[in-house]
Amino acid sequence: MGSRTPLRLPVIDFSKPNLKPGSPEWDSVKSQVRKALEEFGCFEALFDKVPVELRKSIFGALEALFDLPLQTKLRNLSKKPFHGYVGQYPQVPLYESMGIDDANIIEKVESMTNNLWPEGKESFSKTIVSFSEQVSELDQTIRRMILESFNLEKDMDEHMNSTNYLLRVMKYKGPQTPETKLGLNAHTDKNIVTILYQNQVDGLEVQTKNGEWIQLKPSPDSFIAMIGDSLYAWTNGRLYSPYHRVMMTGNEARYSAGLFSIPKAGYIIKAPEELVDEEHPLLFKPFDHVEFLGFYYTEAGQRAQSALKTYCGV
Numbered sequence: 001m002g003s004r005t006p007l008r009l010p011v012i013d014f015s016k017p018n019l020k021p022g023s024p025e026w027d028s029v030k031s032q033v034r035k036a037l038e039e040f041g042c043f044e045a046l047f048d049k050v051p052v053e054l055r056k057s058i059f060g061a062l063e064a065l066f067d068l069p070l071q072t073k074l075r076n077l078s079k080k081p082f083h084g085y086v087g088q089y090p091q092v093p094l095y096e097s098m099g100i101d102d103a104n105i106i107e108k109v110e111s112m113t114n115n116l117w118p119e120g121k122e123s124f125s126k127t128i129v130s131f132s133e134q135v136s137e138l139d140q141t142i143r144r145m146i147l148e149s150f151n152l153e154k155d156m157d158e159h160m161n162s163t164n165y166l167l168r169v170m171k172y173k174g175p176q177t178p179e180t181k182l183g184l185n186a187h188t189d190k191n192i193v194t195i196l197y198q199n200q201v202d203g204l205e206v207q208t209k210n211g212e213w214i215q216l217k218p219s220p221d222s223f224i225a226m227i228g229d230s231l232y233a234w235t236n237g238r239l240y241s242p243y244h245r246v247m248m249t250g251n252e253a254r255y256s257a258g259l260f261s262i263p264k265a266g267y268i269i270k271a272p273e274e275l276v277d278e279e280h281p282l283l284f285k286p287f288d289h290v291e292f293l294g295f296y297y298t299e300a301g302q303r304a305q306s307a308l309k310t311y312c313g314v
């Protein structure tokens, strides 16, 4: 018996120069996106629009941020759940993270930066905003392709305007042991689309529909794109939102940055009627994402096998 080749996520190339809506390149990438998201809810995107310098400086910015004293990091509070500093949890002692809301808007990021560094740190704000702007282009390309693939062009503007961007940056300490240790619990994302970028330390794992874990090994040129529960609900289950987790080994710290497109508070997520029929009965009642998040962080929400089903399943 030969050993099985390890499962790999589909790799999709977004760095083609002619990737414009309507071109043959666009249509080919679009069908790859649709297929990968139906099957895995996730793929590796080759995307060269983020300059090499910026891809390096983002990790310098993250190191500076996480090197701040805990008391300082705790100053980044947020009214929205899981949007501020998160860390010091006994179940995931290697993990800490910081949310930067409206990370593509310079005024918002500057005010957060000044809160952390009262003496100012202009380079940090600039790096965060440029990185988020560039990666948001990939988010928008992917979402445009998804809606087109369902012939839902009529919903495009509403869909694009219903979200904002959170950049959540993560540090996972190396466990300093040869054994593998949990970095972040298995979960599905709750938002629309997540795009992850990491340093050279691997650890992210994505679960297939069959329950197998794929260990991701993205290159410095690749971003991991993933569907969250809100888009799973909006597409009435046509696209999958996969469980994923982080497992750590060795001595080196893993840094990662995730750009999350998130439905704005008050926006009601409701599957378009074109995606509901006899073969695909409605899965979820219309819901407000921020209220759903509130439920997710209650004890009942944490206990549920699928928080979304418990909250608004039909």
Ligand SMILES: O=C(O)CCC(=O)C(=O)O
Pocket (backbone or CB within 6 Å): 168, 170, 184, 189, 196, 198, 204, 244, 246, 256, 258
């Ligand atoms: O660090 C990573 O690559 C994954 C982080 C993650 O899954 C999350 O923040 O939702």
Ligand SMILES: [Fe+2]
Pocket (backbone or CB within 6 Å): 187, 188, 189, 244
């Ligand atoms: Fe996640």
